[in-house]
Amino acid sequence: MESRAHRFKQNAVDSLANPVLQASMKKAKGKFVDKRAIAIKEIDDFEATREAAKRIRNQVIENLDLWLEKFEQTATARGAKVLWAKDGAEICRLVVEIGKQHGVKKAVKSKSMLSEEAGLNLALAAAGIQPVETDLGEYILQINDNEPPSHIIAPVVHKSLDEVADLFHKTHHTPRKTDIPQLTREAREVLREHFLTAEMGISGGNFLIAETGSVALVTNEGNGRMVTTLPRVHVVVTGIEKVIPTLEDLATLMRLLPRSATGQSISNYVSVLTGTKAEGESDGPEHLYFILVDNGRAEVVGSEFQDMLRCIRCGACMNHCPVYQTIGGQAYGWVYPGPMGSVLTPLYTGLENALDLPHAATLCNQCGVVCPVKIPLPELLRKLREKQVERHLRPWFERLAFRLWAWVASRPALYGLGTRFAVRYLEWLADGKGSISRLGLAPEWTQGRNFPAPEGKTFRELYAQRGRNG
Amino acid sequence: MSSRDDILGRVRARLNRTPENAAAGRASLEATLAERAQGPRPALPTQKSALTERLVEKSLGYSSSVDRIGSYAEAPAAVARYLAGLNLPPRAVVWPQLAHLDWAGAGLAVEARGARDRDLVGITGCFCAIAETGTLMLCGGPESPASVSLLPETHIALVPASRIVAGMEEAFALARAELGALPRAVNFISGPSRTGDIEQTIVLGAHGPYRVHLILIGDK
Numbered sequence: 139m140e141s142r143a144h145r146f147k148q149n150a151v152d153s154l155a156n157p158v159l160q161a162s163m164k165k166a167k168g169k170f171v172d173k174r175a176i177a178i179k180e181i182d183d184f185e186a187t188r189e190a191a192k193r194i195r196n197q198v199i200e201n202l203d204l205w206l207e208k209f210e211q212t213a214t215a216r217g218a219k220v221l222w223a224k225d226g227a228e229i230c231r232l233v234v235e236i237g238k239q240h241g242v243k244k245a246v247k248s249k250s251m252l253s254e255e256a257g258l259n260l261a262l263a264a265a266g267i268q269p270v271e272t273d274l275g276e277y278i279l280q281i282n283d284n285e286p287p288s289h290i291i292a293p294v295v296h297k298s299l300d301e302v303a304d305l306f307h308k309t310h311h312t313p314r315k316t317d318i319p320q321l322t323r324e325a326r327e328v329l330r331e332h333f334l335t336a337e338m339g340i341s342g343g344n345f346l347i348a349e350t351g352s353v354a355l356v357t358n359e360g361n362g363r364m365v366t367t368l369p370r371v372h373v374v375v376t377g378i379e380k381v382i383p384t385l386e387d388l389a390t391l392m393r394l395l396p397r398s399a400t401g402q403s404i405s406n407y408v409s410v411l412t413g414t415k416a417e418g419e420s421d422g423p424e425h426l427y428f429i430l431v432d433n434g435r436a437e438v439v440g441s442e443f444q445d446m447l448r449c450i451r452c453g454a455c456m457n458h459c460p461v462y463q464t465i466g467g468q469a470y471g472w473v474y475p476g477p478m479g480s481v482l483t484p485l486y487t488g489l490e491n492a493l494d495l496p497h498a499a500t501l502c503n504q505c506g507v508v509c510p511v512k513i514p515l516p517e518l519l520r521k522l523r524e525k526q527v528e529r530h531l532r533p534w535f536e537r538l539a540f541r542l543w544a545w546v547a548s549r550p551a552l553y554g555l556g557t558r559f560a561v562r563y564l565e566w567l568a569d570g571k572g573s574i575s576r577l578g579l580a581p582e583w584t585q586g587r588n589f590p591a592p593e594g595k596t597f598r599e600l601y602a603q604r605g606r607n608g
Numbered sequence: 609m610s611s612r613d614d615i616l617g618r619v620r621a622r623l624n625r626t627p628e629n630a631a632a633g634r635a636s637l638e639a640t641l642a643e644r645a646q647g648p649r650p651a652l653p654t655q656k657s658a659l660t661e662r663l664v665e666k667s668l669g670y671s672s673s674v675d676r677i678g679s680y681a682e683a684p685a686a687v688a689r690y691l692a693g694l695n696l697p698p699r700a701v702v703w704p705q706l707a708h709l710d711w712a713g714a715g716l717a718v719e720a721r722g723a724r725d726r727d728l729v730g731i732t733g734c735f736c737a738i739a740e741t742g743t744l745m746l747c748g749g750p751e752s753p754a755s756v757s758l759l760p761e762t763h764i765a766l767v768p769a770s771r772i773v774a775g776m777e778e779a780f781a782l783a784r785a786e787l788g789a790l791p792r793a794v795n796f797i798s799g800p801s802r803t804g805d806i807e808q809t810i811v812l813g814a815h816g817p818y819r820v821h822l823i824l825i826g827d828k
């Protein structure tokens with residue numbers, strides 16, 4: 139997928155001005171948050187479980203090469219072929235080759251973020267293989283001219299019922315309907331046909347289990363099961379960081395993933411798939427491929443951003459992010475939105491291609507508090523900001539301003555004078571109204587919100603006063 | 609250089625891999641695999657009957673329905689009753705494993721095979737059931753095809769009370785003890801399939817079954 143992250147500011151302005159998106163985001167806002175809050179109460183010791191999950195994920199990343207070799211060995215022993223892809227282009231090349239080799243005309247897909255990273259659908263179509271997204275949300279996006287997803291687990295959270303009704307009416311040539319169960323039924327019937335006729339299934343992988351060489355797939359709709367039960371070829375496309383050691387670790391992580399994602403104690407379907415169809419079995423793929431993808435991940439190993447590789451793609455950080463809740467996911471401009479995306483996009487696509495993303499956060503730490511694998515997201519965002527300054531990627535006037543501030547701040551008398559002056563200036567701007575709608579020196583601050591006018595004295599003045607009064 | 613060597617090479621470089629620390633790393637990896645440490649677990653009752661109650665309560669919470677009978681011999685009649693209650697025709701596809709039950713005696717026409725698109729009712733057993741979350745564990749195989757719990761609109765599962773375990777950990781331990789290696793398709797099923805993609809409105813019956821009916825055997 140081509141990144142539009144460099145246009146973040148403009149994307150965000152567009153999102154704020156889109157009334158359908160704004161209404162959809164408002165509707166969704168509390169639901170994920172409330173359900174998660176209830177679901178995590180079922181875990182007696184939620185903190186200890188998060189700590190255990192963090193340990194499981196760290197353990198693998200700290201010896202990632204060895205765990206990958208182990209997984210390769212166990213998966214191969216069960217008849218799977220393990221392939222490796224450096225980047226999106228290589229994912230596309232490998233999947234197309236596999237398709238050609240097995241005479242594939244149609245591929246049904248269950249959600250895979252890696253395939254979004256690679257822009258796999260376009261490559262398949264260009265090679266004469268019809269890709270069909272089968273997750274309801276992803277399907278809606280595909281029939282809307284391959285619109286990008288706006289959430290990693292709820293891809294159409296930004297869309298209204300009316301938009302979906304129009305799309306189905308237009309695409310399926312059926313009478314327009316606005317009943318959600320009826321729309322779901324219609325999609326089920328259209329997609330059932332595709333499941334039965336596709337020769338290849340493509341899925342992501344929530345976890346790769348080193349002990350058994352299996353992939354674990356977590357879905358509610360059952361499309362993950364369809365894609366891996368009916369077609370004769372199954373291709374798993376997933377990141378190299380997805381390995382976990384044992385089935386016991388899967389049990390631990392499954393206590394956190396659905397609760398953090400959708401607020402369910404468990405997802406409707408968890409499939410642990412190992413190897414190819416056994417003798418005498420009436421279903422299951424004859425050929426199983428794993429494509430283990432780097433696409434920027436290897437460089438994060440051993441770096442100060444390594445914590446990010448623990449991510450289990452639950453989406454809790456975006457559900458709880460005030461910025462995400464306001465602008466939606468597409469504004470972030472690449473595959474991953476919200477706080478996790480603001481870290482991943484610059485790391486995977488280059489710091490210089492996503493200059494605004496590390497700033498697209500208030501650092502309120504809601505994300506850090508809810509992350510089931512305890513990724514310190516605000517800290518990583520702050521580190522990315524530092525990197526930008528180090529690498530001279532911030533504009534010269536910003537760098538100059540910070541240097542000036544540092545110079546003044548290290549001179550107390552001057553600093554006190556400066557802040558007193560600033561407060562009086564802001565009061566003058568507010569003109570007694572309590573808030574400021576245009577900040578002359580930093581107009582972006584007040585584009586989507588008002589700036590509160592300062593009240594009374596500066597902290598230093600008050601502190602000095604208190605000191606005098608005892 | 610192959611992409612495999614390139615990717616692993618870069619990971620090794622980033623981890624400052626040396627022959628010595630590789631040996632130590634491998635030893636700790638094997639120790640982890642041998643130890644199979646469990647994470648913290650939510651407290652669950654230990655008595656069998658309490659686990660059964662938990663399974664029932666959780667299954668109902670996941671929009672499944674539950675019936676309880678005394679023995680396998682009563683299962684065909686229980687299935688017939690359930691289908692009649694839903695006004696469904698007395699026809700089903702059943703796991704070959706369960707073909708020996710007297711389905712015809714209860715007025716049911718069953719076919720023992722994998723499911724096809726138009727099959728309306730699928731009858732399966734289960735490898736075990738997990739009380740913690742109200743989850744069925746099904747192991748695919750020639751006698752227990754995965755399609756039967758997936759394609760039909762109605763999924764009926766026969767669940768022996770003796771096979772109810774506390775959590776996923778016990779389910780995996782049972783699989784290791786009884787099956788050795790994991791079968792190709794292990795499916796954990798908790799209620800009917802669902803989607804919440806359109807305006808976060810939950811709809812049952814996305815791609816899989818609209819209803820899941822558990823018939824608990826042997827705790828009556």
Ligand code: SF4
Nearest residue numbers: 449450452453455509
């Ligand atoms: S960063 Fe944490 S909260 Fe966000 S998606 Fe990843 S695991 Fe979930």
